[in-house]
Amino acid sequence: MSLVIFSQDFTVRGFVFDKSTGEPMAYEKIKLIKNTDSSLVAGSLSDLDGFFNIAKIKKGKYIIKVDNVLYKKQLKNIEVTASKGILNVRFELEKLASIKEMDEIVISAEARQKKNQVLISQLKLDQKTLELIPSMGGENDIVGAFSVTPGVITTGDQGGQLYVRGGTPIQNKILLDGMTIYNPFHSIGFFSIFETELVKNVDVFTGGFDAKYGGRISSVMDISYRDGNRMNFGGKISTSPFLAKLVLEGPMSSTKDGEPSVGSYVFSAKHSLLDYTSKTIYPSVNDGNGLPFNFTDLYGKITFNSKSGSKFSAFGFHNRDSVNYNIADLNWISSGGGINFMLVPNSSPILIKGHVNGSNYQTTFSENTLEPRYSKIGGFDLGFDFTYFLRNEGELNYGINIGGFNTTFVTYNEVKRKIQAENFTTEIGGYVNYRFLPGKWVIQPSLRMQVYASLATISPEPRLGIKYNAGDKFRIKMSGGRFSQNFTSASSDRDVVNLFNGLLSAPTNVQQSFVNEFQQLKETKNGLQYAWHSILGFELDIGKRISLNIEGYYKYFSQLSNINQNKIYEDIAEFANEADEFKKDFIIESGQSYGVDVLMKYSKNRIFLWGVYSYGYSTRWDGFVSYFPVFDRRHNINIVGSYLFGKNKDFEFNLRWNLGSGLPFTPTSGYYQAENFSSGVTTDFTTTNPQTISTLLGDFNSERLPYYHRLDVTLKKRFTFKNEDEIELIASVTNVYNRSNIFYVNRVTSEEIYQFPILPSFGLSYKF
């Protein structure tokens, strides 16, 4: 029988490029049709590198074509004569002159994958989509897109971090071209280290992701940058009161006869201007002290392409960030680099991708009265991924990853004793991921084996994704699995605003046993974190314009590690009788999160609407009681709208409105005079009048802040010159109706400190 199957083992594969830039075109639909009766034989979607593969074709004559309304149609006649072999096809699509790029808001890539990929808890974004979401100062940033993703909660305007479906920021994996970014967000909270102009694709997984991804238990944000233009030199300069940036790209050598250059480069730089501008322009912010944020981002990449489509690229980056409040200074520096390659072997129907990268991250926090504390991580990562293409757009991929990390954490306790932890860890991950499409089903089982070598622990992580195409417009999907991670945050989950984002390897100084909320006693061997996800969802297309996606999820965090805030005894023999919960540096917790995320999208010619409603319920169990974590937001609504107008559709109006129910806080239950007993036991407390007041706190996180809501708008006007250069003017207003959202309340004076007030801004960019 196997002979029969092998007798049809013919593959047609190739790449789709944009002729004008030499850039690969992702998510293009490729169709293989019969020469004789024009019936569809098979189809495929190009991947991020423009690569497509149609496997298991019988002998015969075919036409292969790519359809894209913005490009000239391209057909190629092919004839399969051999029963085995590979045929390479290359498409170079030419843009239609009559159609301007911004004419229509292009249908998102995920629309094309709806039927043959599970696509659960996954959001695909490209540069265009990122630009639809208003951001500070009119500077579009990935942060804006993350914060409107279903299931994602941000806790504030300044120093806000992302909490995904009950997971903490340390549980989010952020990847840039396969490299883990330890801190992707600048302290101001509005800007990431990423350059929107270079973003080719962002996959945001809010849960249930397949075994390709490991090492984090909550979410994955996988960002891919595009390569430089292989035909022409180009770039972009832009400025606003927030920052100035520059992007340059072009071919490495001169291009001949319309053939793209073998090599290309891209470079980007971003620098904040808030130091110079914020005190004058925004006198109402932070009592006239402006926004004390300062950052610089640099990124560069060179890419070499072979004729066959194989590719090699090398990149480097450097990020710096600092905040200077009156009482505290915080800064972090991160730098690194790596290489990525893709091989398309001539004789084998396989695709090989590999990466090697290394980076360093250090964050330092100093307060007036205390010694500076810092957290450092250095690491490398080496990985290979192999993909086999199967019948009916099925796929088998597997890979291996080896990473080594060195973490250092230095802090001082109240008696100025230095506490230092240094760790070397090795992580090895291997995965197999299989997707097949029997009938109306898409079934994707996968397995990851995550080896924590230094902890002598192996975590088997089965994952499963299933989709059932119940009809043309209705799809049911589900996914789930087990996830594990090594890293623990150097700051407590209980802190509301956290600028100090250090990482630690899984602590070993944890309690020996843990009683979970189901009253089960668990032995704890180490401080690794584990979670189970299970998600059930529906997709419904209402007409061509509206799509609805509803997902319910349940996450069980069976083991979480956290800095122990109840530590009162040293972990020494003298206190042998005391429970671990009161003397270990880290405690084990568990948690549950469930909720429903609803996403509705509407797109029509000039209008794009995006509405998200998220209901979430998160609790944490500290071994004794359940409590609401600081990010437990019951209701969260995000509305994004975009409208193109003007004769040439050269005006664009964007808005974003966010409404979030109140986050929990710990109420003050009373005050008392803080007697300092200056004369020891003979102090006459009946006559002294202490100058300071102390607070008695109520139950942890038992009350709720008022609702948070904010409206941001952006208006853009584009001027296009004959040589296709573009100038864009951007006016934006953050917090349009000046809502006073609580940042924090001074417990002694009851003074309310608010998040950002109304912040108008104006920006200018020139693209050439």
Add this chain to the structure above:
Amino acid sequence: MKIKKVISFVFLILLFFLPFHQCKKGAATFTLKGTITDETLNQGLNNAQVYLYKVPAGSSEKILIESKQLDANGNFSFSFQREAIEKYVIMIEKENYFLIEEDIYFSTLTTTQDNIRDYSTTAKSWVKIKLKNNNPQTNDHLRYIKQEGKVNCIECCPSSEQNYYGDLDTSIYCINDANTNYSIYYWIIGTNQQNLLSANTSIFDTTEILLNY
């Protein structure tokens, strides 16, 4: 055909979510059980009051959780919520019996099975040591030391040497485990007079040891 598929899908969903609907949720409970033995009568202590306190971490305040009476055989049983507590203190009180007060550290308790803690106590009895100097001289010196009898209790008489000088006519009451011996050894310093005096103290009663010199 279609119905079969729908059913199989629903089944899959159930399979997915079922593991999460486990046993009851919330705080775990400790069960503390034990028997208090009356060592004097060699039986369970009955009609005694048992108190259970908790001491929060970093505090020295004892907070009463529950108090109840021991059953006729001296058994007790408590079920209480597992909390962030440094230790528990159990106290058993009965008139004319020695008080039991024991620390039970949180770290020694388990939720998976009953925690058994057995304690024992003894009935009280007293000895009246009557010291009488029949022919007092100013440089008379009596020294005695406890040889047998209850030690290490708050109410106990000291175990160290006791010295008395000159005129003496007094009685010292010392507590003792019932039905056991209480003995002292004494010396009249400067003479050959020394001896062991002993008495068996009977339950709830006072027995006299007379020291005449």
